[in-house]
Amino acid sequence: MILRTFLTYFALLWSCTVFSNEITLYATEFLLPSTITPVAQKTIDTVKKAIYPKQLNIKVLQSIDEIDEVLRSKEAPIAIVGATTYLRHRKDGMRDIATLISNLQPDPDHSVGALVVVKKDSNINSLKELKGKRLGANHPDGFQGLTVVYKELADQGYAWDKFFSKIKFYGLDPYKRIAALQRGEVDAITLNACFAEREAQKGRDVLDGLKPINIKENKSAKCLTSTSLYPSWSFLVSPHLDTQTIVNIANALYAMHPTKDGERWTIASDFRSVDELFKTLKRGPYSYLNEWTAERIWKEHGNSILLLTILFFVFVWHYFRTRYLVTVRTAQLRKALVEQKKLLRFNNQLRDRYDKSRRALIVSQLSSLFAHELSQPLSGILLYLRSLKRLLIRIH
Secondary structure, three states, rough: HHHHHHHHHHHHHHHHHHHHOOOEOOOOOOOOOOOHHHHHHHHHHHHHHHHHOEEEEEEEEOOOOOOOOOOOOOOOOEEOOOOOHHHHHHHHHOOOOOEOOOOOOOOOOEEEEEEEEEEEEOOOOOOHHHHHOOEEEOOOOOOHHHHHHHHHHHOOOOOHHHHOOOOEEEOOOOHHHHHHHHHHHEEEEEEEEOOHHHHHHHOOOOOOOOEEEOOOOOOEEEEEEEEOOEEEOOEEEEOOOOHHHHHHHHHHHHHOOOOOOEEEEEEEOOOOOHHHHHHHHHHHHHHHHHHHOHHHHHHHHHHHHHHHHHHHHHHHHHHHHHHHHHHHHHHHHHHHHHHHHHHHHHHHHHHHHHHHHHHHHHHHHHHHHHHHHHHHHHHHHHHHHHHHHHHHHHOO
């Protein structure tokens, strides 16, 4: 029993030691033989020295789906991916610690994009003329190969998801796309910005017999591009990696000497263009915009909802306040009416008393007048009768 327990603890300790002594670096296009650049091997050597005595395990993945699956896992990987992959996995805790630049692409915030090319004898000269045509790209979620083209179409007012009649995918090797275009399988293909210039430095003219279209003026890169430019390759670290290892890797990458083409690692300060791209296309972190969820309704109409809510409560408050005031005023009016009726009755009583007093006064005044007016003739008559009586007495 004791031996079994000891062996179990030993096995766990051994497995943890093996796991902790190995760090895996994942990459796709960055380390593919067809697209690898001198900075790739130099970066690997630099990271190996930075994490020593831990061992560096290199894994080159052939698709974006594979890299997404790895970055969603609970292991502690490091990865060299595009800016779009970084934003997709930021919620998984992945963090960008360095961004690649070169003499051709010196601005870390505006380096990569897509170059759309057609056959040289094609009558297509702009992006809008590709409507209803066939396009050759790398992957349905390819950032430089397709997504940036969608953004360009959306900016020009087109329904990007219904623009091409068909999109064929040939993987991350750009030469497969070039061959497909030359065979006539598609009407146009996308290449990473600066790919043709880098190949030209190696003596390869990948644009021989081809014609770039929709060329945009840019001051951030010394390359032809058919789209806007976005942050370059990002070096990501997992949240499950220890802090000291992350610091060692970051310091080593920043101190790494540039290659002869000026390729080196620095810091990208602005990923807003990528975020705006996803928001415009309603993809990635903004895919919820395609569904009428509570989150979408709040983000799109939050201010209106808040305003309507305030107006609703103001209306309710106004309704009850008005109702209260009407009740109070009605009670006051009823009370006033009662008081008015009392005053009216009192006024009627006063009027009746006044009328009686006025009639009595009139009668009194008339009586005095009649008495005064009758006293003189009666006095005269009485005097006349007295005189007549005296006369009669004398006669007799």
